[in-house]
Amino acid sequence: MLAVLVRWGLRLLASLVGACLALAFPAVNAWWWAWVGLVPLLLLLARAGSFREAAWRSWFAAGGFFVTLHHWVLPYLGVFSVAAAGVVGLVWVPFGLAAHGLLRRASPARVLVAMLVLPSVWVTAEALRSWKHLGGAWGLLGLSQWTAQPVLAVAALGGVWLLSFLLVAVNTGVAAALVPGAVLRTRLAGGGAAVALAAAAVGYGMLRPEPVVTGDMRVAGVQTGIVPGPEQRIAAHLRLTRELAGLDHDVIVWGQSSVGLDPAQRPDVDRRLRRAAAEAGSDLLVNVDARNPSGQVTKSTYQYTGEGIVATYAKQRLAPFGEYIPLRPLLGWIADYTGAPEQDRSAGDRLTTLDVSGTKVSPLISYESTFPDMRRGLARLGADITIVQGSLTTFHGSWAHSQQAGFEAVRAVESGRPAVLVELDGTSAAFDARGRMLAWVPPGYRGTFVVDVPLSREETPYVRLGDWVPVMSGAIVVTAVLFLLRGRRPGFLRGRRPG
Known part of the structure; x- marks a missing residue:
């Protein structure tokens, strides 16, 4: 009984951690919290004990995050608000599984892999849920940095996606430095890489020349x-x-x-x-x-x-359920229970x-x-x-x-x-x-x-290259999944001894 209470208590704690991360966004605008706000969740995932429990904790955390960040839309959803919160919480589950797998037995090599794979999983999930029929790019972690000069300059290189990638990577490094049982070289690898990434972002923003005013x-x-x-x-x-x-x-x-x-x-x-x-x-x-x-x-x-x-x-781009109902012949009845429009707006094409x-x-x-x-x-x-x-x-x-x-x-x-x-x-x-x-x-x-x-x-690298960060992230995620499916994990990922 005590074990069950502890398990559910930690899940609720994960939900609170997710809710607190939402404070990095407007209107609270504690942008600095985005740099470390995922650390408590990563530690909870690392010590989850099983992949199943890691999935539960990440799901609860996502629910806390999205319900807090988008609490203003819940009355609009009416009776569907609970179901919507449950479904949207699933987007963090792959991140939770990956975090548990990579951080539960920390070593310098695993930490560096985690700082590449975990941001990739996060950005891939953000890109997928930003599809126009799913509500657009609300709540992307990188958007929390909109007032954070000069870090915001990173968006010129890879868009909001690169900001999200950077923030998750820094959080992962800090978490690795705090994982219980990790030896000094592991802590130094995580903490040092996190500091180096943050310094590189600030340095780029400070050294970037001003645009020519026309x-x-x-x-x-x-x-x-x-x-x-x-x-x-x-x-x-x-x-x-x-x-x-x-x-x-x-x-x-x-x-x-x-x-x-x-x-x-x-x-x-x-x-x-x-x-x-x-x-x-x-x-x-x-x-x-x-x-x-x-x-x-x-x-x-x-x-x-x-x-x-x-x-x-x-x-x-029309707002789903605000300006049209997707699959109206099947879902049109939703208008009777929400504020969805009775008639779909027509979309432009250019x-x-x-x-x-x-x-x-x-x-x-x-x-x-x-x-x-x-x-x-x-x-x-x-x-x-x-x-x-x-x-x-x-x-x-x-x-x-x-x-x-x-x-x-x-x-x-x-x-x-x-x-x-x-x-x-x-x-x-x-x-x-x-x-x-x-x-x-x-x-x-x-x-x-x-x-x-x-x-x-100014033709920014992001304008020239497009969404290269989500593409790269997707490729990293696919590569990692293929390694797992084939059972050909590199040696530093197979070790059982904490390092």
Whole structure:
């Protein structure tokens, strides 16, 4: 009986460790904890006693992490929240099994292998769960470093994936230095490698030259908050836009779903938007979320001038269960128990850039800001700046606001392009190409803001090489699995004596 209580107590402790790791992310933003927050879990996994127990502990830890980090989505899931937490917890089980196998009998060689294999397992799992139909790249460990200058510069080399790889490797080295029973040379190998990796990351960020500034763009944002009714929402945006007249901006941006009426079917709305752009003296980017004559609903960016619509962009990546229901013929009944939409939005099919006063502006819409590949694709199209139109009215007042805003710092460094996020309701923000904050507008703010954004074009290694870190990680994981399946483990992995 005592053994059972101890076992379950340690599983609950693993859950607490996972929950504490979530504090490294916004809104708590204890970014430094990501460098050591996995160490207690790795020690629990190393001393699990069996692979089965390691699986249990990693599952409990993942549940604690995801429930804490994404607690704001649980009410939205309704009766499915418990099931969702259980399923998402499975993504850490392979990591738990690998950690137990590599750290239970620590030696210098095994530690170095663990510092290569465990980050690979972690990044592979992150890449797989970032598939657009599974909710996107929320909660990736590397995103916790969005304010950690100069470590954030590592994202320019391999994206958020390399940041995650680095953090897990450092945690593994520190854990190896603390594993009970390990001899001095094992502790030195783990601790020394961890310090060397952290120092290399900081050194790269400090020595990286500043980008060449090619100009600047003055961006004005309109943040109305939640305004019920499409007519009232448009009126609120127009009223605030009039306040921006004469402020010498290049573009005015409204948030996602700011226009709930189709201008093609409402000439009066079209005229009001044209007039607003003309009176403001700059281009106007609005976001139309309305049913068109064919009955489809598409979330689209409309670029208005005083002459009318110049260009449009239709949202490509739709939020599952937020903007569409996957496999609706089978899962459509979920809408009766959650806030899922009654009608699926229609998706666009291409990235685009908008010409705003000679500057190439790349538009993205809300959920799309979570995907590094889209930002990389826009950089390859020659974009000078990314402007994201967002809206988090469903998760008003939650951690989701600062988490989405934090994405933009990492995306800016990955792509080598500045980024601006304008929320209808949420945290609006702007960052330069190095991820330095230029503006931070809290979710409770109602009004306008103007930010001067320095422009720079830099082809980062991540833009050139793409997702090489997940590919490399997957190859390492496959190689490790093949060794295990064939029973051809290297000698340093077969030894039983602690070292």
